[in-house]
Amino acid sequence: MAVELLTKExxxxxxxxxEIDHHSARSIRTEIDDTIETxxxxxxxxxxxxxxxxxxxxxxxxxxxxxxxxxxxxxVIIQNPPLHIQRVMxxxxxxxxxxxxxxxxxxx
Amino acid sequence: MKTQNTVKLVFPAISExxxxxxxxxxxxxxxxxxxxxxxxxxxxxxxxxxTNAIVHGYRGSSGDVELHxxxxxxxxxxxxxxxxxxxxxxxxxxxxxxxxxxxEEERAGLGFAVMESFMDKLVVxxxxxxxxxxxxxxxxxxxxxxxK
Numbered sequence: 001m002a003v004e005l006l007t008k009e010x011x012x013x014x015x016x017x018x019e020i021d022h023h024s025a026r027s028i029r030t031e032i033d034d035t036i037e038t039x040x041x042x043x044x045x046x047x048x049x050x051x052x053x054x055x056x057x058x059x060x061x062x063x064x065x066x067x068x069x070x071x072x073x074x075x076v077i078i079q080n081p082p083l084h085i086q087r088v089m090x091x092x093x094x095x096x097x098x099x100x101x102x103x104x105x106x107x108x
Numbered sequence: 109m110k111t112q113n114t115v116k117l118v119f120p121a122i123s124e125x126x127x128x129x130x131x132x133x134x135x136x137x138x139x140x141x142x143x144x145x146x147x148x149x150x151x152x153x154x155x156x157x158x159t160n161a162i163v164h165g166y167r168g169s170s171g172d173v174e175l176h177x178x179x180x181x182x183x184x185x186x187x188x189x190x191x192x193x194x195x196x197x198x199x200x201x202x203x204x205x206x207x208x209x210x211x212e213e214e215r216a217g218l219g220f221a222v223m224e225s226f227m228d229k230l231v232v233x234x235x236x237x238x239x240x241x242x243x244x245x246x247x248x249x250x251x252x253x254x255x256k
Contacts, residue, residue, distance in 0.1 A: 019127065019130075019215050020161040021126045021127060021130075021155055021159065022123055022126055022163060022215075023124055023126050024211070025214065025224070026123075029214065041128065053130070053148075053151065053152075053155075054116065054152075054178055055152050055155040055159065055222065056156060056215075056216045056219055056221075056222050057159065057214075057215075059216040059218055060213075060214035060216040061213055061214065063214065063216060064214045070234075081241035083145075083151075084144075084148035084152075087148075087226075088152065090221065091218065091221060091222060091225055092172075092216060092221075095236035104115075
């Protein structure tokens with residue numbers, strides 16, 4: 001599991017790749033949170049297009065980042081989750097707190 | 109129901125082994141030729157059960173997690189995930205969606221909801237001080253039907 005962080009004006013894009021489980025979620029959240037603190041973005045885009053597996057630990061990861069972005073008045077956007085990951089997301093009702101964007105364009 | 113093949117795996121309750129458990133289950137299931145969706149469902153359910161054992165069963169203390177997987181004659185997959193950890197005082201409450209005892213770990217409280225939704229059957233047995241056993245079953249579709 002890896003996370004690549006890109007900043008574009010006030011948007012922080014976290015490009016996630018590999019498997020997201022309880023083990024890998026810990027280091028991902030540390031990396032993202034450290035960057036949020038430095039960059040102070042208004043939008044956090046979590047790009048799931050390269051994620052090959054995700055269990056409910058990924059939902060915890062999104063919820064935690066949502067709480068953090070809410071404090072600074074920002075929002076979280078979930079980008080391009082693969083089909084099997086969309087099923088976990090639907091089950092959790094995560095779309096109530098984070099917008100799910102499924103187009104291929106990364107341009108915010 | 110006759111068992112066609114079975115594997116038992118015992119591993120220490122450390123989070124690195126969440127991935128190990130999924131890898132073993134994937135490798136075992138290859139012989140049954142599941143669909144991509146069936147495989148993803150089972151892998152996700154196993155990951156939830158194993159994570160529960162590690163995070164909640166042992167809560168940072170050491171112990172073993174047992175994974176038992178069977179391929180039954182009727183293309184049914186049987187999975188048992190067992191720990192000898194602290195157990196669950198109120199299983200019904202623990203199974204409520206969004207209920208979690210580990211918010212600091214950012215647990216969403218959805219583990220049992222995922223297992224229930226992605227598998228056909230889920231039975232949870234627990235005794236405080238002795239541990240928890242999760243049994244899940246899922247019947248795979250027929251491979252010949254899928255080709256049509």
